[in-house]
Amino acid sequence: MEAIATDQRQISAEERELRVQLAAGYRLADKYGMSELIYTHISLRLPGPMPAYLLNPHGMLFNQITASSLVKLDFAGKLVGPSEWPVNRAGVAIHGSILSARPDINCVFHTHAPYTTAVSALQCGLLPISQAALRFQGQTAYHDYGRAATDPAEGARLVEHLGEKPVMIMRNHGGITTGKTVCEAFLAAFYLEKACQFQILAQSAGVPLTMPADEVIAASGNRPSGDERAWSSLLRVLDGEDTSYQD
Secondary structure, X not given: OOOOOOOHHHOOHHHHHXXXXXXXXXXXXXXXXXXXXXXXXXXXXXXXOOOEEEEOOOOXXXXXXXXXXXXXXXXXXOXXXXXXXXXXXXXXXXXHHHHHHOOOOOEEEEEOXXXXXXXXXXXXXXXXXXXXXXXXXXXXXXXXXXXXXXXXXXXXXXXXXHOXXXXXXXXXXXXXXXXXXXXHHHHHHHHHHHHHHHHHHHHHOOOOOOOOOHHHHHOOOOOOOOHHHHHHHHHHHHHHHOHHHHO
């Protein structure tokens, strides 16, 4: 089935740019091993008088998503504009709940990335044993595995457990990272997966772990500068390989 693409001539230049940014986020998530066939999802809030956000068409692989194929939804989960593709209702529940409750957040990444999911099953959770992990010190919430995401009670629990934090590890499930931009949310997802990978590799050695000094851990947890420059470089990589995400 071919998606009915949103007519790019009928949207604002601002929405057009946001669609391109989100499509790039999907392509990059796939490139760096954070996709799972047609499952998991990334959302982006759209500006305007009517609250709305973009989500992937359910049935497309991340590396097939383009700016015009993204589905526009209102916060009741209803389609705004044409699409022959359905949306993942669990995705609607997760992203709609978080975006509705957190006006400070514009982009939400939900992935089942392998190492993040592995750490989600560890009782200790994410340990501050690497520079990547220290990035998330004091910034990470936890959510116990529960009912189906489409259950309204589960959406309320997600919001409650996330609180004011930007990152959440979903026990036995995966991770959620957020940001004001696709750049922020993607790079948080990238470094969360790196932090979890370093932890699983260190723990697999079967010897005691060395922790940074308490004062170093206490002073950590701020997003490093330069993320925007990293994002620009990542977009250049995409543009050099395949510009179809912009379509």
